[in-house]
Amino acid sequence: MISKHDRHTGQQEAAALFEKAGVALSESEIDEIEVADFGLSDFRVEGAQIATFADTQRVGFKVICLLPNQTLPEHWHTAFGDNPGKEETIRVLYGTFRLYLPGGDGPHEGFVPHSKQAMYTCRNEIIMRPTQQQYLPPGTKHWFQAGAEGAVVYSISSQASCPLDPFTDPNIVRVTKICDD
Numbered sequence: 001m002i003s004k005h006d007r008h009t010g011q012q013e014a015a016a017l018f019e020k021a022g023v024a025l026s027e028s029e030i031d032e033i034e035v036a037d038f039g040l041s042d043f044r045v046e047g048a049q050i051a052t053f054a055d056t057q058r059v060g061f062k063v064i065c066l067l068p069n070q071t072l073p074e075h076w077h078t079a080f081g082d083n084p085g086k087e088e089t090i091r092v093l094y095g096t097f098r099l100y101l102p103g104g105d106g107p108h109e110g111f112v113p114h115s116k117q118a119m120y121t122c123r124n125e126i127i128m129r130p131t132q133q134q135y136l137p138p139g140t141k142h143w144f145q146a147g148a149e150g151a152v153v154y155s156i157s158s159q160a161s162c163p164l165d166p167f168t169d170p171n172i173v174r175v176t177k178i179c180d181d
């Protein structure tokens with residue numbers, strides 16, 4: 001659950017980072033930035049800010065902003081109907097972006113959110129900077145984290161399956177609930 005006030009400040013902080021990344025958004029698009037708290041009610045620690053430019057039966061095109069040291073929790077994209085699951089390419093536009101994939105013995109530069117060791121099983125740390133990109137096949141577990149200056153990335157994908165995607169943390173609810181201040 002996130003308050004309207006926190007949603008607004010999250011949108012404004014994301015808008016400033018989008019501008020640094022050279023991503024132009026209209027005022028109405030800024031008002032529609034999703035500030036996701038994944039049902040954990042502590043979005044600055046575990047959360048993400050997402051602007052969706054396309055979300056059709058075939059393609060998804062989003063820009064994801066992570067605030068400084070913010071973590072997007074571990075999840076994967078499953079098959080649904082006759083869709084084999086979302087494939088996704090992440091391309092960094094701004095900041096230092098930490099990608100975690102299965103295996104490895106990290107994090108080294110990043111960190112697992114406090115008391116959440118069991119919820120982050122992917123420990124193969126890939127440090128990415130602007131112009132670098134990575135393809136994530138369907139079904140690949142992953143989590144993201146920004147460096148100290150925040151990060152902005154493109155997410156170019158097949159049809160998004162967000163409401164259905166499983167997360168490692170059983171307490172996560174993908175659809176953000178907004179409450180009055």
Ligand code: ZN
Pocket residue numbers: 075076077088142
């Ligand atoms: Zn994903």
